[in-house]
Amino acid sequence: MHMHKEALLRTALAFLKNEHDALEALQETTYRAFKNIHTLKEPSYAKTWLIRIVINYCQDQLKKDKRFVRNGEYVDSSVSDDLTQIELQEALSMLSPADQQLIYMKYFQDVKIKDIATIEKIPEGTVKSRLHKTLRTLRRHFEDKGGIDHV
Template sequence: MKKTSEMESLTADIIVSEYESLYRMAYTYVHNESDAMDIVQESACKAITKCHTVKPQYVKTWLYRITINTAIDLIRKNKKEVIGIEDYEYGSEDSYRDFDTLDALNVLSPREKQVVILRFFEDLKLSEIAEILNENLNSVKSLLYRSLKKLKVELSEGESYHGK
């Protein structure tokens, strides 16, 4: 029992330290503050309940994976797709401020979007991203490279379109 208690404590500590990152991750999927908070809360409950099934060194990446899956499940449950920039809540306190970049993320597939968000918005290492997505490192590198090329094209087209 002591082992379970220690894992619950470790998991709770990681949840607290990563809460803002997990919230931002969830928000990029649902674009709604309330839903993002619900996702993080549900993910935290799942993690604490099942933490005894994971090795301590993998708790952080496992928690990100739970959050991603919970966000995707909510989207499926509500039968809605990720919404466009016109539906963002501009009055919200969110640290993602570059709306052109956020809008450009919509050209990416869900997998591509995950890699870009984890790498640049959450500042995770490629090896951590590979663990979270259960992919090999070279696949993650390749996916990130392709995603960045797509984003560059999208953002440069947007600049010429808006006359910047």
């Protein structure tokens, strides 16, 4: 848990947008991991397994707490005034939850495509094609807004 604490916390923050909730997610992930350690078949996939636990917990919390407001944007009381950050959040909010998760894992958590495929239980080629399609959607969004053209 100590080795992967930072990656797990970043993942929780990316989903929950709140440090207190992210820390709670980390605690719950720790509990669930120790409770279900016997289900981990391959120790080399511990990080992947833990990230899957934290993602599942975060998604459950988002559904349970109904943290969505207009247009699927997350409630976030600590939104930075930085325009780029706001534009990025807006662009990400227009994606499906599955595509958001893919972007967070790949670009915010630096999870390898192979590991994403393992987490999602889909072929690596599917991960690559979904990633390509999602990036194309984001690129179009920014081009239409006349914004960032280097996504």
